[in-house]
Amino acid sequence: MTDTSETIFDIRDIRxxxxxxxxxxxxxxxxxxxxxxxxxxxxVGESGSGKSQIMMAAMGLLASNGRVEGSVTYRGQELIxxxxxxxxxxxxxxxxxxxQEPMTSLDPLYTIERQISxxxxxxxxxxxxxxxxxxxxxxxxxxxxxxxxxxxxxPHELSGGQRQRVMIAMALANxxxxxxxxxxxxxxxxxxQAEILGLLAELQKKLGTSILFITHDLTIVEAFAxxxxxxxxxxxxxEGKTEDIFQRPTRDYTKMLLAAEPEGSKPPVxxxxxxxxxxxxxxxxxxxxxxxxxxxxxxxAVQNVTLSLREGQTIGIVGESGSGKSTLGRALLQLLPSEGRVVYQGTxxxxxxxxxxxxxxxxxxxxxxxxxxxxxxxxxxxxIITEGLLVHEPQMxxxxxxxxxxxxxxxxxxxxAVRNRFPHEFSGGQRQRIAxxxxxxxxxxxxxxxxxxxxxxxxxxxxxxxxxxxxxxxYRLSYIFISHDLAVVKALSDYTIVMRTxxxxxxxxxxxxxxxxxxxxxxxxxxxxxxxxxxxxxxxxARA
Amino acid sequence: xxxYVLRRLLxxxxxxxxxxxxxxxxxxxxxxxxxxRERALEAKVLENLNRVFHLDRPLWEQYFYYLGNLAxxxxxxxxxxxxxxxxQLLGNGLxxxxxxxxxxxxxxxxxxxxxxxxxxxxxNSWIDYGVTAVATFGITVPNFVVAPVLxxxxxxxxxxxxxxxxGGPSSMILPVITLALPQVxxxxxxxxxxxxxxxxxxxxxxxxxxxxxxxxxxxVHSLRAACLPVxxxxxxxxxxxxxxxxxxxxxxxxxxxxxxxxQGALNRDYTLVMGTVIIIAVxxxxxxxxxxxxxxxxxxxxxxx
Numbered sequence: 141m142t143d144t145s146e147t148i149f150d151i152r153d154i155r156x157x158x159x160x161x162x163x164x165x166x167x168x169x170x171x172x173x174x175x176x177x178x179x180x181x182x183x184v185g186e187s188g189s190g191k192s193q194i195m196m197a198a199m200g201l202l203a204s205n206g207r208v209e210g211s212v213t214y215r216g217q218e219l220i221x222x223x224x225x226x227x228x229x230x231x232x233x234x235x236x237x238x239x240q241e242p243m244t245s246l247d248p249l250y251t252i253e254r255q256i257s258x259x260x261x262x263x264x265x266x267x268x269x270x271x272x273x274x275x276x277x278x279x280x281x282x283x284x285x286x287x288x289x290x291x292x293x294x295p296h297e298l299s300g301g302q303r304q305r306v307m308i309a310m311a312l313a314n315x316x317x318x319x320x321x322x323x324x325x326x327x328x329x330x331x332x333q334a335e336i337l338g339l340l341a342e343l344q345k346k347l348g349t350s351i352l353f354i355t356h357d358l359t360i361v362e363a364f365a366x367x368x369x370x371x372x373x374x375x376x377x378x379e380g381k382t383e384d385i386f387q388r389p390t391r392d393y394t395k396m397l398l399a400a401e402p403e404g405s406k407p408p409v410x411x412x413x414x415x416x417x418x419x420x421x422x423x424x425x426x427x428x429x430x431x432x433x434x435x436x437x438x439x440x441a442v443q444n445v446t447l448s449l450r451e452g453q454t455i456g457i458v459g460e461s462g463s464g465k466s467t468l469g470r471a472l473l474q475l476l477p478s479e480g481r482v483v484y485q486g487t488x489x490x491x492x493x494x495x496x497x498x499x500x501x502x503x504x505x506x507x508x509x510x511x512x513x514x515x516x517x518x519x520x521x522x523x524i525i526t527e528g529l530l531v532h533e534p535q536m537x538x539x540x541x542x543x544x545x546x547x548x549x550x551x552x553x554x555x556x557a558v559r560n561r562f563p564h565e566f567s568g569g570q571r572q573r574i575a576x577x578x579x580x581x582x583x584x585x586x587x588x589x590x591x592x593x594x595x596x597x598x599x600x601x602x603x604x605x606x607x608x609x610x611x612x613x614x615y616r617l618s619y620i621f622i623s624h625d626l627a628v629v630k631a632l633s634d635y636t637i638v639m640r641t642x643x644x645x646x647x648x649x650x651x652x653x654x655x656x657x658x659x660x661x662x663x664x665x666x667x668x669x670x671x672x673x674x675x676x677x678x679x680x681x682a683r684a
Numbered sequence: 685x686x687x688y689v690l691r692r693l694l695x696x697x698x699x700x701x702x703x704x705x706x707x708x709x710x711x712x713x714x715x716x717x718x719x720x721r722e723r724a725l726e727a728k729v730l731e732n733l734n735r736v737f738h739l740d741r742p743l744w745e746q747y748f749y750y751l752g753n754l755a756x757x758x759x760x761x762x763x764x765x766x767x768x769x770x771x772q773l774l775g776n777g778l779x780x781x782x783x784x785x786x787x788x789x790x791x792x793x794x795x796x797x798x799x800x801x802x803x804x805x806x807x808n809s810w811i812d813y814g815v816t817a818v819a820t821f822g823i824t825v826p827n828f829v830v831a832p833v834l835x836x837x838x839x840x841x842x843x844x845x846x847x848x849x850x851g852g853p854s855s856m857i858l859p860v861i862t863l864a865l866p867q868v869x870x871x872x873x874x875x876x877x878x879x880x881x882x883x884x885x886x887x888x889x890x891x892x893x894x895x896x897x898x899x900x901x902x903x904v905h906s907l908r909a910a911c912l913p914v915x916x917x918x919x920x921x922x923x924x925x926x927x928x929x930x931x932x933x934x935x936x937x938x939x940x941x942x943x944x945x946x947q948g949a950l951n952r953d954y955t956l957v958m959g960t961v962i963i964i965a966v967x968x969x970x971x972x973x974x975x976x977x978x979x980x981x982x983x984x985x986x987x988x989x
């Protein structure tokens with residue numbers, strides 16, 4: 141593409157403000173951006189940088205308490221303040237969007253055919269049968285298997301990747317000039333992400349649509365975009381060609397983002413280290429009990445997994461969604477019924493009920509993915525941290541518990557004064573620190589960490605990883621670290637288990653698994669995570 | 685689907701059996717009997733009456749005798765309205781109650797949905813507050829206040845409508861309004877809440893982003909989802925409405941079956957009470973089934989096999 145291409149989408153000095161009970165919040169503070177015909181532009185930034193709100197404001201989709209100032213023009217037409225009827229002739233036809241949540245962005249109550257047809261009929265005035273034919277054509281274009289049958293399907297019958305393909309089909313239905321993609325692959329597994337990005341690249345080449353790609357993930361930007369805008373706190377801090385930004389970033393924030401990939405590795409523990417948790421042939425089966433005249437339905441979520449966790453060791457469990465990795469973590473801690481044998485320091489604990497497990501719980505702690513959902517919103521941070529002590533150290537006085545909480549908060553790098561505040565006052569990273577403090581205060585020996593960094597920005601992730609490392613070294617803790625994020629597992633664990641559909645595909649010392657993956661599945665996973673550019677260019681050459 | 689319906693209907697049999705059994709013995713635990721009067725009957729007369737109605741037999745025998753008759757579709761004679769069988773009483777009253785209840789249900793659905801939608805679309809405006817105020821009023825003011833006030837205003841003062849009695853469509857208007865008012869309020873509140881949620885959902889954002897007109901966003905992509913909580917509320921509500929209301933029937937002097945339930949219980953008219961209990965139980969079972977089927981029709985994620 142040449143610099144002489146026509147600018148089709150031009151954002152000038154856009155400002156977005158939200159009226160909240162605590163006063164006005166400025167989400168976007170005067171941003172300029174443009175997209176030329178046929179170009180792929182990425183907007184990259186961490187959560188809260190305002191990158192999505194610019195697009196929402198441009199397309200008239202702001203929440204009711206949002207206000208926008210400035211100018212957004214599409215081929216010379218001002219979109220801000222345009223009457224809704226007129227705007228409706230542009231959005232969905234000339235400028236279309238796909239969103240982050242493929243699970244909820246489609247209406248669960250209508251068929252795929254109906255949802256792809258609606259914009260065709262509204263904008264193109266197509267008849268029902270013509271819209272149906274076009275919908276089928278579009279599903280073929282986005283490579284959905286068995287497209288005739290899929291027309292009749294409902295969204296819940298499709299996988300996340302397929303739903304995102306349907307969204308892309310909908311977006312391309314009226315041959316748009318510009319496709320705005322708001323984190324379209326964030327909710328997907330890495331291999332599916334590579335497929336979706338490959339598809340977008342292919343379609344762009346074929347149809348010449350411009351793409352405005354919003355993401356927090358620099359790997360995607362590098363592999364996918366021609367030009368990039370870096371955003372922080374509602375401002376664009378740096379912009380330029382992708383190669384220039386990646387090779388010669390000028391701003392500290394950009395440098396920090398580029399360096400935010402988790403680093404380091406963990407040396408293996410000696411074979412002489414005692415085994416703390418020994419699991420043999422663990423299986424978990426979910427079953428729907430047979431009802432009146434209906435047969436029993438079974439799902440084998442985890443099948444015959446064996447692992448031994450030594451003192452000071454971190455076992456990383458990697459897998460895509462549905463691989464059974466979280467279920468395994470819960471089964472090890474006897475949080476759900478399982479088969480097989482689990483031994484903690486010489487005591488078989490499998491099948492222990494709540495009361496029998498209680499003495500072991502303080503040693504076997506867990507930290508969950510969602511730092512927003514896993515802390516009770518109506519308890520103070522101090523109460524959350526000391527709650528476990530009430531059960532496990534009932535003889536402790538109030539003062540002693542307070543001291544323990546203070547100590548735990550210091551360990552995780554928070555001020556002890558935050559004890560009296562509530563979880564909603566903290567950011568995601570701070571909440572995850574609180575969740576870690578809640579586990580650490582009991583002085584456990586084993587912590588199962590279930591995707592503890594997945595909801596966090598890369599830069600915050602890096603801090604949490606450093607914290608986990610630090611605590612592990614100090615207390616000789618053992619971790620079971622569950623994640624779909626290979627980079628984090630590589631940095632944190634010394635032994636890696638790769639799972640797929642409930643089974644172990646591959647395992648070994650982390651260095652070996654990552655250097656020379658033995659199974660094809662692991663190789664695909666690694667390539668999609670660490671070498672997206674190569675995957676995309678291979679896809680492109682395969683099409684050519 | 686048919687299999688599911690059959691399974692549900694079969695499953696209803698033990699439910700009904702339990703309801704009948706429980707109601708039968710509960711009735712008999714209450715002190716007194718159908719022939720107790722302020723002035724006691726002559727011993728011989730009472731004995732004869734008891735023999736005719738099998739009340740002189742042991743309780744378990746009476747129970748099986750009742751079940752036996754029921755199996756043949758015989759609800760027995762009324763103990764109080766002695767010229768009528770329970771079938772005749774309910775057969776005459778039920779059409780009245782169903783007409784009134786059905787109309788009230790229709791009004792509740794139409795007016796309630798409309799008000800709820802308007803309130804949701806104009807959230808936090810004076811229209812929204814107005815609807816919420818009307819809804820609160822509708823729920824809090826009891827029907828034994830609404831009915832006589834309506835009757836007084838439109839029947840007596842304005843002489844626009846009959847103040848009571850049964851005959852012709854005009855006589856239905858005031859009772860239907862009385863019955864519908866609290867239901868309108870409840871439906872409006874339910875629709876308002878679920879509609880606000882639906883309008884905020886991601887797929888409605890998609891619909892807006894694709895330039896669909898407002899009527900499609902509301903009518904197609906929000907209302908269907910917003911109906912779901914109303915549907916589940918309507919099951920028990922419809923059963924209650926269609927089986928009559930003692931207050932409305934008494935105040936407007938209507939020949940429905942709602943009053944039989946209360947009168948029967950007070951008079952210890954055992955068979956009449958059992959008859960009404962069975963009708964209500966059957967309605968509840970049927971409407972719960974209808975609700976579940978409607979749910980499956982509205983939401984493709986719900987499937988029965």
